[in-house]
Amino acid sequence: MYDVVIAGRGYMVRAGTYERRQSAPDPAQTGRVRLFDFYGGGGRAAQLERDRFWRGVGAWPALDSQGVQAGPRRQNRTETVTPAFDPDRPSFSFVHGGTTYLANGTGLYRVTAAGGTYDGLALVQTLAAPCAGLAVSRGAVGFVHGPGQPPTIYDLATGTYTTSQAQPATIIAPGRGAVLIDQPTGGEPELWAWQPWQDVRPGTGVQLDQEIVAVAPFNGEVWIVTRGAVWRAVATGGGVDADVVTTAPRTGFADDFAWMIGHNGGLYAWLGKEVHRYDPGDKVFAPLGLRGRATYGACGLGRWLIVAVEDEHGDETDLWAWDGRGWWLLDEGTAFRYPVAIAGPADDADVLAGRSGAVNQTAVWQLAPRAGRPGLRETVTLVTPLLDAGARDVEKVWRLVGVELAWPDERATAAPVTVTLEASLDGGLSWTEVAASAVRGDETRTHVVVGTLPPSARARWLQVRVTLSNVTDWCPVIAGIWAEYAAVDPESRRRRWTFAVQCKDQVVRRDGSVEQVNARELARTLWAAWEAGGVVTFRDIDYDRTGEEYTVRIAAIREEVPKPHDAGRWGDGTVALTLVEV
Numbered sequence: 001m002y003d004v005v006i007a008g009r010g011y012m013v014r015a016g017t018y019e020r021r022q023s024a025p026d027p028a029q030t031g032r033v034r035l036f037d038f039y040g041g042g043g044r045a046a047q048l049e050r051d052r053f054w055r056g057v058g059a060w061p062a063l064d065s066q067g068v069q070a071g072p073r074r075q076n077r078t079e080t081v082t083p084a085f086d087p088d089r090p091s092f093s094f095v096h097g098g099t100t101y102l103a104n105g106t107g108l109y110r111v112t113a114a115g116g117t118y119d120g121l122a123l124v125q126t127l128a129a130p131c132a133g134l135a136v137s138r139g140a141v142g143f144v145h146g147p148g149q150p151p152t153i154y155d156l157a158t159g160t161y162t163t164s165q166a167q168p169a170t171i172i173a174p175g176r177g178a179v180l181i182d183q184p185t186g187g188e189p190e191l192w193a194w195q196p197w198q199d200v201r202p203g204t205g206v207q208l209d210q211e212i213v214a215v216a217p218f219n220g221e222v223w224i225v226t227r228g229a230v231w232r233a234v235a236t237g238g239g240v241d242a243d244v245v246t247t248a249p250r251t252g253f254a255d256d257f258a259w260m261i262g263h264n265g266g267l268y269a270w271l272g273k274e275v276h277r278y279d280p281g282d283k284v285f286a287p288l289g290l291r292g293r294a295t296y297g298a299c300g301l302g303r304w305l306i307v308a309v310e311d312e313h314g315d316e317t318d319l320w321a322w323d324g325r326g327w328w329l330l331d332e333g334t335a336f337r338y339p340v341a342i343a344g345p346a347d348d349a350d351v352l353a354g355r356s357g358a359v360n361q362t363a364v365w366q367l368a369p370r371a372g373r374p375g376l377r378e379t380v381t382l383v384t385p386l387l388d389a390g391a392r393d394v395e396k397v398w399r400l401v402g403v404e405l406a407w408p409d410e411r412a413t414a415a416p417v418t419v420t421l422e423a424s425l426d427g428g429l430s431w432t433e434v435a436a437s438a439v440r441g442d443e444t445r446t447h448v449v450v451g452t453l454p455p456s457a458r459a460r461w462l463q464v465r466v467t468l469s470n471v472t473d474w475c476p477v478i479a480g481i482w483a484e485y486a487a488v489d490p491e492s493r494r495r496r497w498t499f500a501v502q503c504k505d506q507v508v509r510r511d512g513s514v515e516q517v518n519a520r521e522l523a524r525t526l527w528a529a530w531e532a533g534g535v536v537t538f539r540d541i542d543y544d545r546t547g548e549e550y551t552v553r554i555a556a557i558r559e560e561v562p563k564p565h566d567a568g569r570w571g572d573g574t575v576a577l578t579l580v581e582v
Contacts, residue, residue: 001510004501005539006577007529011501011522012509014574018541023494023580029487033389033462036404036480039065041326043289046392046461047385054463056382057329065325067406067477070380070468072365074331075348079360081123083107087354087361090259090297091340092134094141096156100344102352103131103143108154111345111352116373118349118364125161128152133172133215135179135196142179142196144169151181153196164199166192171215173222175235178202180222182212191224191242193235203239213251214269218262225257225269230283246283255294263300264324270295275307275322290320290327297338301350304367306330306339308353319353336363347373379469386427386461387483395493396485398423398457401434402450403466404480412441413474420467421451423483425459439476447476458488494581495550497540501526503559504572519573523559526575530554538579552579 002010037051038061044052053059053068060071079085086105093102100111102121106129109121129145129152136142141154142164151164151172169181170189178193183205189212190205210227217223224231225248233242251257253273260269267278269285273292276285292309296317299306305322311332319330319339335357342364343350349364366375389396401423421435434451464481503523507515515522529536534554543549556578563572 001513003510003541004499005537005543006501006526006579007536009517009522009525010509011503012507012515013541014500014502017498017500017576019498020540021496022492023496024489024491029489030485031389031487032482032484033387034480034482035384035387037066038068038478039325041065041323041328043327044385047387052326052385054383054385055329056380057332058377058380059382060328060380061323062477063407063479065323067479068380068382069477070376070378070471070475071328071330072350072367073348073375073377075118075364076355077118077120077362077364079121079362081107081109081121081360083123083126084359085109085121085354085362086130086359087335087337087357089130089354090338091352091354092131093299093340093342094134094136095344096136096139098344100342101141102340102342103127103134105130108141111342111349113346113349116347116370118346121362125154125159127161128163132170135172135174137174137177137179137195138197140197142172142181142194144172144181146170151194151196153199155197162199164194164196166194166199166201171212171224173215173217173235175222177237178235180233180235180240182208191233191235191240193237193240195237202237206233206240206242208242209244213248214257214260216260216262216267216269218267219265223260223262223267225260227251249285258295259298261298261300261305263305264303266305268298268305270298270307288322290322292318296336297340299339299341299351301341301343301367306351308337308339330365331363333363343367348375374473376471376473376475378471379467380471380475381465381467382478382481383428384464384481386463388461389485389487391487392460394490395458395460395488396462397455397488398425398453398459398462398483398485400450400452400484401462401464402448402482402484403464403478404482405439405447405449405476406479407441407445407477411474412445412476414440414442415470415472415474416440417471417474417476418467418469419447419449419476420469421449422465422467423451423453423457424463424465425457425461427461428463428465431465441474441476496555496581497538497552497579498577500560500574500576503575523573523575526554526557526577527559530557535582551582553582554578555580 003013040052058071062069091104106127108125112119132146143152173180182189192205214225221232230245275288275290294310296308321330337354339353347370348366350367355361355363416438422431437449504519538550538552558576561573
């Protein structure tokens with residue numbers, strides 16, 4: 001039995017030479033990692049820049065995206081219309097004569113309000129078949145209903161509803177003095193101008209190359225994607241002008257171009273399971289960073305492009321909003337589908353979507369505050385990316401976390417808002433509350449909430465979650481989130497041993513037996529291990545209790561022989577070693 005075992009061979013340690021300590025002093029590198037400005041919205045899993053967070057249900061930009069506050073409030077509604085609102089079909093809306101209309105399934109409805117608040121949908125006209133698209137021109141609404149169904153016409157002035165003499169059509173879009181529809185002629189579709197108020201098709205058609213997959217008004221024209229090309233066209237009183245812009249992108253998923261929409265000078269589409277924006281310079285569709293397993297429509301309102309997607313890793317449907325800078329999670333839930341803009345009649349309802357997959361179940365959101373109606377959701381959460389202080393491979397002791405709140409305007413009232421601060425060391429699998437505070441806007445315009453983490457808070461990553469709850473008529477603005485840490489130097493966490501082993505003939509072991517290997521062989525084994533690179537296995541003096549074996553590097557070696565002239569016939573020496581854990 002030996003004191004230590006190095007590279008599989010046992011040695012006895014010379015008395016008074018053994019020392020075990022850390023490899024190097026801890027340099028105590030402390031610092032703070034910060035998240036502020038919030039210009040880029042959500043969706044960043046690991047921190048790369050200062051202004052993007054991971055996820056925040058209802059987290060909405062404030063102070064020109066320099067902060068985050070509670071987002072739009074949702075109202076769950078049950079409509080009472082017949083035919084019933086179908087949440088699994090897309091909706092189409094338009095405004096005419098101060099009235100907001102919405103077409104869904106086989107119903108044309110108007111949006112009603114009472115006292116400035118949303119009062120549901122009211123039936124205007126039952127349609128001959130489910131609506132697949134509409135366009136309005138000179139007080140006439142032209143509807144298309146899909147393959148095999150002729151277009152229909154509703155006169156907004158007289159309330160008459162008729163079936164068109166045109167052939168079945170699948171697309172319809174606004175134009176100049178006419179609307180644009182497709183008409184089957186031979187093997188390929190043709191674009192025609194159609195004047196629904198007279199039910200005539202002036203001029204001649206333009207034949208397309210292949211099947212139409214998407215259509216959207218954009219920059220005063222109608223952009224059309226076929227299987228082979230991207231077209232732009234204009235319908236006028238004299239016919240159709242059309243030309244090819246570029247080759248169509250290759251499609252491979254069943255829901256490619258499930259929707260395409262022109263919004264605020266950009267052309268957006270669903271392609272390859274993510275949102276794309278058309279780049280007119282390079283004439284390509286470029287991904288915009290929002291992905292999902294499926295999509296359920298999109299709409300535009302003001303600066304916001306709102307997209308419904310099914311989460312990549314769950315069954316919930318997320319409603320994301322794009323403001324030209326980043327993506328913001330408007331809401332999440334079971335089957336929020338086919339958002340449509342309805343702003344106008346009601347102060348508390350700007351966007352409507354189907355809800356829960358059941359007929360006549362809808363949800364409405366108020367995107368912008370009105371006087372006396374702030375329209376804020378009651379609770380909002382914001383989760384930071386995985387924070388690593390720019391050193392993902394270095395373990396850190398996380399000490400403090402904090403959230404800075406500021407609102408240098410007149411938004412606040414005396415109503416208290418609860419701010420809760422939580423931290424996670426396991427990527428959001430579990431959370432620990434570290435601080436909570438109530439904020440009253442009539443007492444201050446800045447506030448900080450700081451939480452102390454337990455001494456065991458040691459990890460490479462940290463996430464912080466801020467929850468604002470009990471929001472009523474105002475909400476403090478999250479202006480910054482930070483975490484204080486001390487980096488753990490890897491070298492300071494390694495063990496270092498210094499001792500000398502006896503390399504002499506017939507050394508006595510711990511159990512009283514005599515070593516049979518001679519002194520020179522014991523020393524040569526250590527020198528050979530050092531020459532081979534110095535990385536060996538090592539069993540310490542307490543191995544019989546711990547059972548732990550280390551991998552170490554021979555950092556230094558020195559041999560002493562007190563009587564060199566006798567070394568050939570009677571070995572008596574020591575080898576001093578410095579071992580460092582690797």
